[in-house]
Amino acid sequence: METKIEMSTKETAKNLGNTSFALLPVKELKYPEDFVNKIICGDCLELIKLVPNNSIDTIITDPPYGLNKNGVRNDADLNLFYDILPECSRVLKDDSFFITFFSTKFLPQLFKNNAFKYFWQIVLYCPEGRVKSPIGFTKYMSCFIFKKGNPKIIRWNKDIFIDTPGKMVEPDEGYIDHPTPKPKHFIKEILKMFTKEDDLILDPFIGSGSTAVACLQLNRRYIGFEIDEAYCKIALDRVSKFSSGIESNTVKKEDEQNYEHSR
Ligand SMILES: C[S@@+](CC[C@H](N)C(=O)[O-])C[C@H]1O[C@@H](n2cnc3c(N)ncnc32)[C@H](O)[C@@H]1O
Numbered sequence: 001m002e003t004k005i006e007m008s009t010k011e012t013a014k015n016l017g018n019t020s021f022a023l024l025p026v027k028e029l030k031y032p033e034d035f036v037n038k039i040i041c042g043d044c045l046e047l048i049k050l051v052p053n054n055s056i057d058t059i060i061t062d063p064p065y066g067l068n069k070n071g072v073r074n075d076a077d078l079n080l081f082y083d084i085l086p087e088c089s090r091v092l093k094d095d096s097f098f099i100t101f102f103s104t105k106f107l108p109q110l111f112k113n114n115a116f117k118y119f120w121q122i123v124l125y126c127p128e129g130r131v132k133s134p135i136g137f138t139k140y141m142s143c144f145i146f147k148k149g150n151p152k153i154i155r156w157n158k159d160i161f162i163d164t165p166g167k168m169v170e171p172d173e174g175y176i177d178h179p180t181p182k183p184k185h186f187i188k189e190i191l192k193m194f195t196k197e198d199d200l201i202l203d204p205f206i207g208s209g210s211t212a213v214a215c216l217q218l219n220r221r222y223i224g225f226e227i228d229e230a231y232c233k234i235a236l237d238r239v240s241k242f243s244s245g246i247e248s249n250t251v252k253k254e255d256e257q258n259y260e261h262s263r
Pocket residue numbers: 042043044045061062063064071072073074080178180181182183204205206207208209210211225226227228231
């Protein structure tokens with residue numbers, strides 16, 4: 001996607017130091033300086049081509065997966081997911097995890113054209129979930145853990161977590177203006193299980209920036225791609241809020257407490 005350079009973007013980049021989002025034409029982006037700890041606005045299929053082979057420690061993502069969700073581009077089918085999979089495999093280091101949310105509806109298709117090896121499923125139980133399903137309502141989201149090679153788990157834990165009450169609301173942030181934001185406390189649990197401090201995490205479909213915020217709070221580095229400029233701005237706002245050391249420490253404590261209470 002060719003996009004114009006905006007003054008406000010440069011200003012933002014300057015103000016935020018190592019956290020910013022880029023609106024540069026893809027061919028002007030340089031790896032790693034324009035990628036690491038950045039939300040990059042553009043098409044992940046183009047952007048990922050600039051990421052070197054075997055350079056990413058873990059991929060954690062939440063792709064469009066064919067549910068035709070209002071406000072999520074490329075959600076009519078699984079084509080984009082299938083297109084990005086080989087690139088994810090290329091950029092991921094050997095012995096690493098590929099972790100993705102996916103729909104129960106299309107579960108069998110997750111294993112088609114998929115070079116990764118299936119490892120486990122982690123469930124996010126959503127007591128207030130009201131998404132219609134063929135049997136009534138769905139009350140959980142699934143996150144699938146795949147492997148490239150034989151990675152080691154960093155911290156043992158469990159495979160069912162509970163969502164904080166209130167859809168699209170983070171206890172410490174309020175309403176997140178994106179159709180499918182994932183709770184950052186859940187992503188943090190995943191990060192603690194499968195990644196180490198300073199690891200480089202790629203999310204090619206970062207949406208409202210939940211993966212970036214979770215990485216910031218746990219001292220992981222991140223790369224986030226998002227095609228929709230409005231969502232990039234939301235992600236950038238969240239990242240800037242959490243990148244101030246003092247604020248993120250305060251928020252981290254509250255966030256952990258809320259999550260403890262919800263378990
Ligand atoms: C399911 S949402 C991710 C939500 C995210 N996990 C969060 O917590 O906000 C998928 C995202 O992929 C983005 N997307 C769709 N096609 C894309 C593409 N070609 N490149 C980058 N992002 C894309 C959509 O705009 C949407 O925000």
